[in-house]
Amino acid sequence: MLAAGLSREGTLEVKDVEVPRLRGGDLLVDMRACGLCGSDLEKLSGEYTAAPPVIGHEAVGVVAEVGDGVEGFAEGDRVFPHHHVPCNDCHYCRGGSPTMCPEYRAHHLDPGGFAESFRVSSWIVRGGGVLLLPDNLAFDQASFIEPLACCLRAMDRVSWQETETALVVGGGPMGALLLRLLPGRGLDQPLLSEPSAVRREIAGRGGAVQSLDPTSLDVPDEVRSLTDGRGADVVFTASGHPAALEDALSSVRPGGTVALVGIPEGASQIPEAARLVTREVSLVASNAATDTETARAMALLDEGTVEVADLITHRVPLRDLAEAVPLAARAETMKVVVVSP
Template sequence: MKSVVLENGKVVIKDVEIPKLSKGDVLIKMRSCGLCGTDVEKICGQYTASQPILGHEPAGVVEESMAEGLNKGDRVFAHHHVPCYECYYCRKGSPTMCPYYRKTNLDPGGFSEYFRVPAWNVERGGILKLPDNVSFDEGSFVEPLATVVRGQRRVKIDDGDYVLVVGAGPMGLLHVMTAKRNGAGEVIVSDVSDFRVEFASKIADHSLNSAKVKVHEEVRRLTDGRGADVVIVASGSPRAILDGLRSVRKGGRLLLFGVPFKGTVLDYDVSDLMNNEISVISSNAAVEEDTREALSMLERKEVNVEKLVTHRFPLDQFEDAVRISKEGKTIKAVIYA
């Protein structure tokens, strides 16, 4: 079978053996798998938070199952990282910090014609059956949407809140959609890309080009001089984080969601956090309560994720998908097999 793997820091599409199953494992034929920014960062050697396995947003069809309740032909989503739910971190409400969380993964990765979901994941709810009204492309959004669900639960959006989302990539736009679903008043989004700013203008209430305007000044103008109640930084760049910190109101909340490159340093007066009582909250990944809620949102059509898919590529054109993503010519690219 064909699989996309990293070898010596380079992407290779190679023929590998279909994974063999052990008790409790499930083999899935991939039908859609979203290309995430973290995949691109892994390819470029810039991502530090996980092992270098590519493809973590897959949906497909069960080909073979050695687990109860899952049968050949079932349409499913599979989660790549699953915690133990028993350790200190899990019991204290930090399951994505579980020492087992990032040790689990799909074999050999989601960008494969077939991949194995280990029994560890399956036994802990890592496979969800897709409802009939959820397409495979929609199913490929379960994992990214779940991370958004978890992040917004942590930062808490109140009814009528002004929300600023810094970064209008697919994750930022999922945040826009979810903030509206969660009761936000007006949602503002900013980005440096003309393409993304224009695309975001169809989804957010206000779309700002941070290369052409001072985001914090525009946000204060749009919020009666106060600033945003909640800021979500859906980019790891230092400039994005600073735009967010300068745009949040006194007593407001800022969610660090995008993963900064290792070694990122901010030129920021930290006393402003204390003097203005700004809460800074980070959120990393998602667990099964989040994937279940994300799938429920998709089933109820509370968010329209398919409008974010601007490109679809067959597996053997994976490198073309990476290229246009790096060039900023896409919102969301989906790989299919």
């Protein structure tokens, strides 16, 4: 079967590998769609080191083989398998940090989501990481379950007291999903800062989003002029670019919250830490998601509360994945979904 992996030099290659062998309790899933995530690109450029370099984690597909002792799944089931599952029992899990559980990142899809078939380990199956997809939810849309779940977790980590204005910095797929979740928090007119005109247009659809172009105006000044001089109550960084973090920190109001969602690029710094204290700005980091959020994300997609079909600008067959990487980095690209067969 075909599967993507990283070469020793760190470049992406799609090659012929053995179909993974199941152990008791595992599932084998034939991939139908797998989104290409910004964190996959970060892993390829060598800047994201928080996890082993397994790429492809926004995968959905069809159960092809059921390991011994598995209950609740049968061949032919359409599923979303989460790539990481916590233990739900350790200090981190009990303390509200399940994505920091030592077990969480120890388990992943084998060999990764960008493969014709992949093994879902018994840990993930037993831990509730596999969801049955609703019949009417198309595979390419279901591939948004994981990124949407990450956005839901970021939303939940913010305190929403007295929130009238939210700014999303970065209008790529994550920024677009955050914007589409904000009406659910009573924010019908969020602000977006994004340099690409195409991304501003796509991300801003389906809501009264006020889009700002950071290449032609000073975003913090503009945000203040739109908020009686205060700044945004809540700012999400949905970009790893150092300028996104700087604009976020300068656009938040005194006492407001900056939620870090995109993986900051290597050179990113938090400048003027004293200003955070004197302005009482809260920084909240959010990383990944668990089955609580994936189930909610699947329901939002199934109900049509969050529309994602228009975010898919490219569908790329698995064998052409290497070509999709430069494509995904282009300003006029929104979401690249890799499909198989």
